[in-house]
Amino acid sequence: xxxxVVIGLEIHVQLATRSKIFSGASTRFGEAPNTxxxxxxLALPGVLPVLNEQAISHALTFGLAIGAELGKRSxxxxxxxxxxxxxxxxxxxxxxxxxxxxxxxxxxxxxxxQLTVGITRAHLEEDAGKSLHExxxxxxxxxxxxxxxxxxxxxxxPDMRNAKQAVAYFQKIHALVKYLRICDGNLNEGSMRxxxxxxxxxxxEKKLGVRTEIKNLNSFRFLEKAINFEIGRQTxxxxxxxxxxxxxxxxxxxxxxxxxxxxxxxxEDYRYFPDPDLLPxxxxxxxxxxxxxxxxxxxxxxxxxxxxxxxxxxxxxxxxSEDPDIADxxxxxxxxxxLTKLSANWVMGELSALLxxxxxxxxxxxxxxxxxxxxxxxxxxxxxxGNIAKQIFEDLANNPNVAVHxxxxxxxxxxxxxxxxxxxxxxxxxxxDDNPVQAQQYRDGKIKILAYLVGQVMKQSQGKANPKEVSxxxxxxxxxx
Amino acid sequence: xxxxxxxxxxxxxxxxIELDSRAQNRAATDLNNIMQMIAQMxxxxxxxxxxxxxxxxxxxxxxxxxxSESDHRDEFQALSEHTRDGLYxxxxxxx
Numbered sequence: 001x002x003x004x005v006v007i008g009l010e011i012h013v014q015l016a017t018r019s020k021i022f023s024g025a026s027t028r029f030g031e032a033p034n035t036x037x038x039x040x041x042l043a044l045p046g047v048l049p050v051l052n053e054q055a056i057s058h059a060l061t062f063g064l065a066i067g068a069e070l071g072k073r074s075x076x077x078x079x080x081x082x083x084x085x086x087x088x089x090x091x092x093x094x095x096x097x098x099x100x101x102x103x104x105x106x107x108x109x110x111x112x113x114q115l116t117v118g119i120t121r122a123h124l125e126e127d128a129g130k131s132l133h134e135x136x137x138x139x140x141x142x143x144x145x146x147x148x149x150x151x152x153x154x155x156x157x158p159d160m161r162n163a164k165q166a167v168a169y170f171q172k173i174h175a176l177v178k179y180l181r182i183c184d185g186n187l188n189e190g191s192m193r194x195x196x197x198x199x200x201x202x203x204x205e206k207k208l209g210v211r212t213e214i215k216n217l218n219s220f221r222f223l224e225k226a227i228n229f230e231i232g233r234q235t236x237x238x239x240x241x242x243x244x245x246x247x248x249x250x251x252x253x254x255x256x257x258x259x260x261x262x263x264x265x266x267x268e269d270y271r272y273f274p275d276p277d278l279l280p281x282x283x284x285x286x287x288x289x290x291x292x293x294x295x296x297x298x299x300x301x302x303x304x305x306x307x308x309x310x311x312x313x314x315x316x317x318x319x320x321s322e323d324p325d326i327a328d329x330x331x332x333x334x335x336x337x338x339l340t341k342l343s344a345n346w347v348m349g350e351l352s353a354l355l356x357x358x359x360x361x362x363x364x365x366x367x368x369x370x371x372x373x374x375x376x377x378x379x380x381x382x383x384x385x386g387n388i389a390k391q392i393f394e395d396l397a398n399n400p401n402v403a404v405h406x407x408x409x410x411x412x413x414x415x416x417x418x419x420x421x422x423x424x425x426x427x428x429x430x431x432x433d434d435n436p437v438q439a440q441q442y443r444d445g446k447i448k449i450l451a452y453l454v455g456q457v458m459k460q461s462q463g464k465a466n467p468k469e470v471s472x473x474x475x476x477x478x479x480x481x
Numbered sequence: 482x483x484x485x486x487x488x489x490x491x492x493x494x495x496x497x498i499e500l501d502s503r504a505q506n507r508a509a510t511d512l513n514n515i516m517q518m519i520a521q522m523x524x525x526x527x528x529x530x531x532x533x534x535x536x537x538x539x540x541x542x543x544x545x546x547x548x549s550e551s552d553h554r555d556e557f558q559a560l561s562e563h564t565r566d567g568l569y570x571x572x573x574x575x576x
Contacts, residue, residue, distance in 0.1 A: 017546045024549030033567040034558070038550040042557060054546035075534040082497050084571040096532075132568060133575055140575065141568030269495055274534040279541040 001239065003200040005231050006208055007166045008158035010195040011173055012151050013183045014127065015058045021126050021150035022049030022092065029189050037129070037144035043087035048277055055150040056281065058182035059099045059124050060291050062152060065180055065298060066119055068103025070288060076124075076278040079270045084142050085129035093153075095272040098123035099281070105156075105176075106300070107168050117169050118157030127151050146190075152182075158197065158208065163227035167220050170194055171322075175299045179324045193218045198230045200238070209234075210244040214251050214258055226251035230258050302327055309334075311341030319348055325362045329369045336373020343376050350390065354397050366400035367393060374406035387463045388415050415464065424457075424465055428473045431456045442478055450474060484512045 020027055023040035040047045063070045077095040100122035107115045129144035154173060160166045174192060177183040184191050199211035214230060217223045230249070237244055249258040297305075299321055306317035306327075320330045326347070333343040351372065355362060367375075372393075379389045392409055410416055431453060432439050442449045450471070457470045484492075489509055493500045500508060554567065563570045 019546055019548045019550075024544075024547065026548045026550070032554075034554045034569070035552040035567070036550075037557070038553070039557070044557075050544045051541055052546050053543035056543060080495070084569075084574055097534075131574065133573065136565075136568075136570070136573070138573055139565070139570045140573050141565065141570055143568055269491070271495070276535065278535075279537060279539050280534050281541045281543075 002203060003231075003235055003238070004203045004205070005161055006158045006199050006201065006211075007160040007162075007227060008197045009154075009156045009160070009166060009169060010197070011154045011156075011170065012127075012193045012195075013062075013154065013173075013177050014191045015055050015150040015152055016181065016183055017052055017054045017058070017150055019052060020148035021052050021055045021124065023148055025148065027149050029186075031145055033141075033143035033145060035145065037147060041087075041144050041148040043089075049092060049275075051278065051281065052150065055124055056099065056283070057287075057291060058150075058180075059122065059152050060283065060288065061180050061182055061295065062122060062154070062177065063100035063103065064288070064292050064295060065176060066103035066105055068119060068122070069101035070283065071097055071099045071101060072283045073097065073280055074099040074124075074283075075280045076275045077272045078275045079125075079272055081270060083128070084140060085131050085144070085147070087129075087144065087147065091126060091128065092275055092278070093125035094123035096274070097280075099283075100152075105169065105172055107165070107172055109165065109168055115159070115165060115168075117159045117165075120155045120157055122152050122154040125151050125153055158199075163224040163231070166196060166227055167224045170220060170223055172299075175322055175324075179296060179299050179302075181296070181324075187218050187220075190218055194223060196223060196227055196230075198227055198234070199244075200231060200234050210246050212244070212247050212249050212258070214249045215261060217251060222251060222253050225253070225256055226258060229256060233258065296324075299324075306330075309340040309344075312344055316341075316344045316348065320344060323362070329362050329365065332369030333373040333376065336370050337376035337380070339376055339380055342380060343373065346372055346376055350393055354393075358397075366398075367396045368402040371396060371402065371404075371406055378406060378410065382466060383416055384410060385463060385466060387458075391415075391463070424461070424469065424473060427457055427460045427465070428470065428477055431460060432474075432477055439478060484509055484516060 014027075015021075017027060019025060020041065023038050025038040025041055026036045028036065040049060060070060062068075074094060074097045076092050078090040079093045079095065080090045082089055098121045100119075102121070103119040105117045105119060107117060109115060127146050127149040129142055129147040132141040132143060156169065160169060174185050174187075177192070178185040186192075194217050196214045196217060197211045198214065199209035201207065201209040212230060212234070214226045217226055229251070234244055248261040250261045251258050303317050303321040306312055306321050307314055309317075312320075321327050329351075330343065330347045333347060334340055337343050351362075351365065351367065354367075355365060358366070360366075375384075375389050375392060378384045379386055384392070392406065392415065395409075396404075435453060435456060438449050438452055442453070453474050454467060454470050457474070458465055458467060461470075486505065486509065489500070489505055489512070492512075493505075493508075558564045558567075558569070561569055
């Protein structure tokens with residue numbers, strides 16, 4: 001029997017602020033444990049939270065970008081539960097009056113189909129600390145550096161019907177928050193994590209089935225696998241006549257399975273109530289107007305603009321616009337080279353391969369966008385051959401020097417294409433003289449041997465000859481033209 | 482609304498406090514008195530009153546996003562008997 005799958009996501013986005021949401025401690029990732037946990041983060045007696053304005057601005061920026069209702073008067077609540085990585089015994093969050101209300105995200109799926117995913121709300125809250133279990137000899141170690149890092153929790157409507165749609169939605173939010181510069185989008189460092197609510201029901205059924213919530217998924221691939229596992233598990237239970245229990249699950253990537261986290265008996269009762277330490281937050285129209293005027297070009301607009309560039313396919317446009325840093329780099333290359341397609345090919349080809357090989361983000365590319373632009377321009381005006389360009393690119397990758405101009409490299413290493421007809425003529429004649437057997441084979445009709453002769457000329461010219469010209473000249477000399 | 486014994490036990494569990502039967506009886510009486518008072522308050526017509534998040538007629542002041550705290554780990558950890566390698570330690574909790 002076919003079942004209809006219903007999926008909603010809660011995405012936690014760590015907001016890119018220097019300090020925490022309610023304290024002046026740093027949010028920098030990767031520091032020694034507990035060196036960035038101040039008295040407020042540790043919940044020492046007598047401390048009070050003071051709200052970070054940047055967290056508010058980032059949340060409102062997200063709301064504006066998705067055309068959501070904004071909570072002009074929002075407030076904070078306490079969500080009460082005991083866990084060692086939550087020293088206060090409650091998390092400050094927004095329950096009754098979130099800062100961002102209803103909105104929507106438009107998706108274009110792989111097959112070109114469009115999907116609108118409703119956003120129920122997005123609210124501000126503080127992150128908890130981290131529990132560490134390795135090498136702790138039967139204890140758990142608590143690092144509170146992360147405690148108090150601002151989070152925006154984006155809650156979707158249950159509008160997705162399969163794992164692929166859920167992944168496309170997560171990717172869209174990922175691209176959007178990076179474009180808005182409100183999150184670094186680093187999934188490996190936990191800057192974005194997502195909980196998936198999954199249920200199944202008979203097609204046509206209005207009521208939702210019993211849902212399970214898979215917690216803390218931090219990669220697109222795990223999200224897809226976890227949802228698909230859970231759909232399979234739920235289907236099996238129902239088709240064998242069983243019934244499902246509402247539960248919170250953890251996904252085990254090594255075993256590719258979900259397993260229960262908290263049983264029903266101990267399901268949480270958070271007893272929310274307004275936090276008396278924090279006053280209501282009022283947002284003026286002036287702040288909203290200012291943030292609106294600062295909204296950058298959004299991913300979809302950029303994709304459409306790239307698609308109109310000469311020679312660029314929809315695939316090129318989609319790939320080049322998915323990350324704002326790559327898109328910026330590409331545009332800087334084009335500004336220098338004035339060539340869209342060749343620049344796109346180099347960015348998606350050589351550059352992307354290089355960054356993968358060195359495991360570097362594009363901001364740390366060893367070849368600057370200006371240099372790549374100069375390189376592309378010199379290929380296009382025939383100053384250098386494609387092979388020489390690759391050689392220069394590799395040299396720069398191995399010995400980065402963003403200050404050097406490509407023309408200076410070409411000149412100092414004498415890498416310019418051999419455009420001197422006489423010099424090229426001499427090399428071609430020499431190669432024919434040195435390879436009489438192959439020359440004769442060509443004259444006897446074995447035309448494939450020409451590639452060998454072209455190769456010899458290229459070798460003699462140290463890659464600086466233009467292969468097209470070499471070919472033409474060889475044909476003339478061998479008597480074919 | 483009357484608080485039943487099972488609810489009381491659940492509240493005790495959520496608050497991480499252990500109640501013996503005497504304490505349970507006392508807490509049940511206290512809480513039920515409180516609930517009665519709340520029931521009385523509920524009878525007031527508040528349809529034209531805005532919810533009050535805070536008794537102060539003030540709005541939240543915001544601070545600039547600046548790092549103003551430095552590392553005081555050693556002083557803070559001196560308050561705890563349970564630390565190791567910069568971490569606070571607790572009995573093993575794993576899910």
